[in-house]
Amino acid sequence: MGSSRPQTPAVSTDTSEEVEQFDVIVIGAGVTGLYALYRLRELGFSVRVFEDGSGVGGTWYWNRYPGARFDSESYTYGYSFSEELLQEWDWKEHYSGQPENERYLNYVADKFDLRRDIRLNSRVTSAVYDEGENRWAIQTEDGHRARAQFLIAAVGVLSAHYIPDFAGLESFQGGWCHTARWPKDGMDLAGKRVGVIGTGATAVQLIPEIAKEVAHLTVFQRTANYCVPLRNGPIDPEWQREIKAHYPDIFKKCSETPGAFMHAFDPRSALAVSPEERLAQYERLWGEPGFKKWLANFYDIMMPGEANEDYAEFVRTKIRERVKDPVVAERLVPKDHPFGSKRLPCESGYYEVYNRDNVLLVDVREAPIERITPRGIQTRDAEYELDVIIFATGYDAVTGSLTRIDIRGEGGQTLKDKFAEGPRTYMGIQSAGFPNLFTMPGAGAGNFTRGCEPLVEWVSDCIGYMRENAFTRISATPEAEEAWVQHVAEVGANLLRTKAASWFVGANIPGKARVLLGSPETAPVMRTKRAEVAANGYEGFLLQ
Ligand SMILES: Cc1cc2nc3c(=O)[nH]c(=O)nc-3n(C[C@H](O)[C@H](O)[C@H](O)COP(=O)(O)OP(=O)(O)OC[C@H]3O[C@@H](n4cnc5c(N)ncnc54)[C@H](O)[C@@H]3O)c2cc1C
Numbered sequence: 001m002g003s004s005r006p007q008t009p010a011v012s013t014d015t016s017e018e019v020e021q022f023d024v025i026v027i028g029a030g031v032t033g034l035y036a037l038y039r040l041r042e043l044g045f046s047v048r049v050f051e052d053g054s055g056v057g058g059t060w061y062w063n064r065y066p067g068a069r070f071d072s073e074s075y076t077y078g079y080s081f082s083e084e085l086l087q088e089w090d091w092k093e094h095y096s097g098q099p100e101n102e103r104y105l106n107y108v109a110d111k112f113d114l115r116r117d118i119r120l121n122s123r124v125t126s127a128v129y130d131e132g133e134n135r136w137a138i139q140t141e142d143g144h145r146a147r148a149q150f151l152i153a154a155v156g157v158l159s160a161h162y163i164p165d166f167a168g169l170e171s172f173q174g175g176w177c178h179t180a181r182w183p184k185d186g187m188d189l190a191g192k193r194v195g196v197i198g199t200g201a202t203a204v205q206l207i208p209e210i211a212k213e214v215a216h217l218t219v220f221q222r223t224a225n226y227c228v229p230l231r232n233g234p235i236d237p238e239w240q241r242e243i244k245a246h247y248p249d250i251f252k253k254c255s256e257t258p259g260a261f262m263h264a265f266d267p268r269s270a271l272a273v274s275p276e277e278r279l280a281q282y283e284r285l286w287g288e289p290g291f292k293k294w295l296a297n298f299y300d301i302m303m304p305g306e307a308n309e310d311y312a313e314f315v316r317t318k319i320r321e322r323v324k325d326p327v328v329a330e331r332l333v334p335k336d337h338p339f340g341s342k343r344l345p346c347e348s349g350y351y352e353v354y355n356r357d358n359v360l361l362v363d364v365r366e367a368p369i370e371r372i373t374p375r376g377i378q379t380r381d382a383e384y385e386l387d388v389i390i391f392a393t394g395y396d397a398v399t400g401s402l403t404r405i406d407i408r409g410e411g412g413q414t415l416k417d418k419f420a421e422g423p424r425t426y427m428g429i430q431s432a433g434f435p436n437l438f439t440m441p442g443a444g445a446g447n448f449t450r451g452c453e454p455l456v457e458w459v460s461d462c463i464g465y466m467r468e469n470a471f472t473r474i475s476a477t478p479e480a481e482e483a484w485v486q487h488v489a490e491v492g493a494n495l496l497r498t499k500a501a502s503w504f505v506g507a508n509i510p511g512k513a514r515v516l517l518g519s520p521e522t523a524p525v526m527r528t529k530r531a532e533v534a535a536n537g538y539e540g541f542l543l544q
Contacts, residue, residue, distance in 0.1 A: 030058020033154035067205035160400030198392035258522035260450035270298035270307035337500035409434035422515035426476035480540030492516035
């Protein structure tokens with residue numbers, strides 16, 4: 001274990017090859033992994049981060065598709081742990097785009113000298129718990145091996161990208177890519193016939209950007225979503241000064257709201273005010289940027305029922321108003337799930353795209369995709385000829401990035417087998433039988449960095465507590481885990497989030513168990529619960 005100052009890793013020769021030894025191994029160099037490295041190093045532990053990508057940034061390294069940007073206000077998303085960083089960094093837009101977000105995370109890596117402990121181009125393929133030694137042994141795709149007492153899987157909730165298993169993809173003669181693997185030097189789409197599969201949050205950002213340059217765009221839609229105007233804009237110098245002067249207020253506000261955004265629900269019921277007043281509020285919030293229309297609205301819009309349906313109808317009307325062809329408009333109007341049951345896609349000119357002559361919307365629920373052909377996409381009704389196919393088909397969310405690693409705990413049990421019917425964890429942090437392995441579920445449905453900073457602090461404090469108290473092994477008890485799994489199921493059943501076939505419940509991946517993947521509790525409740533657990537000597541965990 002580490003002492004009070006940073007250490008250089010020891011190299012042991014416990015096998016024929018040299019194996020690097022650390023106090024902590026972190027998998028992933030996104031927002032979570034970078035902060036875990038910073039925090040643990042500050043506490044004096046030796047840490048090594050292994051990252052699949054050739055750069056840091058995680059989500060903001062991989063998602064280079066045109067239009068990729070925050071739906072969080074930029075200045076609420078950035079790290080809060082360094083006042084110096086807060087004052088140095090200028091967010092240029094209210095909802096900053098991928099290039100800037102990637103620059104930000106690189107700036108953080110440089111400022112805090114994080115790179116020297118990060119091994120890039122290192123996909124971890126296996127992580128095996130050595131019971132005798134009480135150490136985790138990891139191996140990367142290129143055969144590199146390392147061992148550590150603690151393993152932090154900061155592998156991302158939306159990082160295991162998913163491409164449906166369409167027959168014939170290998171025969172396609174054009175180019176294709178998934179939005180999360182957009183090439184660094186871009187894709188040449190100018191003058192091409194392009195097909196986009198999917199109409200989730202990613203596609204909604206991408207489509208207006210590429211519609212302008214392609215010769216023809218065919219959008220293959222399975223589910224129509226409620227999309228709301230982002231209303232992005234530059235941050236002028238006066239705003240910049242305001243933001244920098246008020247960071248403590250901004251973060252305090254975020255710490256008080258359910259999803260850690262700076263928007264608080266209106267405590268009134270939508271049904272308790274007159275129809276005129278209700279509509280006036282809907283319209284006012286519609287004109288505001290970002291998630292306000294969702295998270296600053298009447299509180300019961302976020303609950304299944306009449307208020308939710310009233311607002312859903314308001315949004316449907318907005319969609320119909322923007323699309324000229326009534327048949328196309330009706331296809332774009334969501335009717336099969338409640339408003340707000342998915343993370344709300346924020347758009348900039350999305351619906352107007354369908355008024356363009358070079359854009360066609362194909363409903364693949366009506367006529368499913370049968371196969372990819374050498375020339376394009378064959379649905380039940382027609383073949384669409386394409387030069388490029390873009391898969392905006394999302395992620396095997398939350399658990400996918402964990403189960404794609406061969407993680408073996410006590411008795412050789414694999415995490416993949418253990419999670420076959422859904423994640424089995426205690427508070428999302430640990431799974432019984434996998435001692436000293438911390439999974440980092442993040443905020444799930446919330447403003448990510450606001451959720452992950454306190455979580456990283458909790459985990460690193462826990463490791464620090466173990467050092468101080470001469471414990472070497474922490475493991476969630478099966479009883480605490482079972483109680484948490486039950487709690488997730490019971491509370492989750494009443495949440496709006498479980499009322500749609502979305503990634504929140506694994507519904508986008510064929511064969512995946514249909515359970516709520518994240519915590520059903522709000523960010524403040526989770527923070528309080530974790531604090532209580534720690535204050536009670538890490539209740540629900542066995543410390544040895
Ligand atoms: C397009 C998009 C937009 C988003 N916008 C927002 C937003 O506006 N606001 C918000 O709050 N959240 C947003 N999110 C959620 C976003 O994922 C989080 O905000 C945050 O970036 C997650 O950080 P992370 O470090 O936990 O995971 P990630 O950023 O996903 O990083 C995980 C890293 O782990 C690496 N990794 C995974 N498996 C392995 C392995 N086996 N070996 C080595 N490395 C591995 C990956 O390469 C990746 O770099 C968005 C997500 C996406 C996909």
